[in-house]
Amino acid sequence: MTAGYVVIETIKGAHPKHPNYPLLPGDLLVREKGRVFAKEAPGICVLGFRLTSEQVASLRPVEFAQCGLTYVTDPPDPVGPHG
Numbered sequence: 001m002t003a004g005y006v007v008i009e010t011i012k013g014a015h016p017k018h019p020n021y022p023l024l025p026g027d028l029l030v031r032e033k034g035r036v037f038a039k040e041a042p043g044i045c046v047l048g049f050r051l052t053s054e055q056v057a058s059l060r061p062v063e064f065a066q067c068g069l070t071y072v073t074d075p076p077d078p079v080g081p082h083g
Helices: 053-057
Strands: 002-006 028-033 036-041 044-050 060-067 070-074
Touching: 002 036, 028 044
Parallel strands: none
Antiparallel strands: 002 028, 002 060, 028 036, 036 044, 060 070
């Protein structure tokens, strides 16, 4: 299992090179360093999301593992992918 966070509310403008790329409810994040995160998804990883302290506080800690073309979380994610 990988320690990470699940996005609970949409976060906009967090990527400096792609400001129109939002983080959506159910997205899985892994902390890179400080308040910088990577978004994990099957077959892709987007690095460099810079979150404010308030945005970090809104994330829910979770452990997850890839299972085929999806992820499973512990505890199970009540939000689900993208609401």
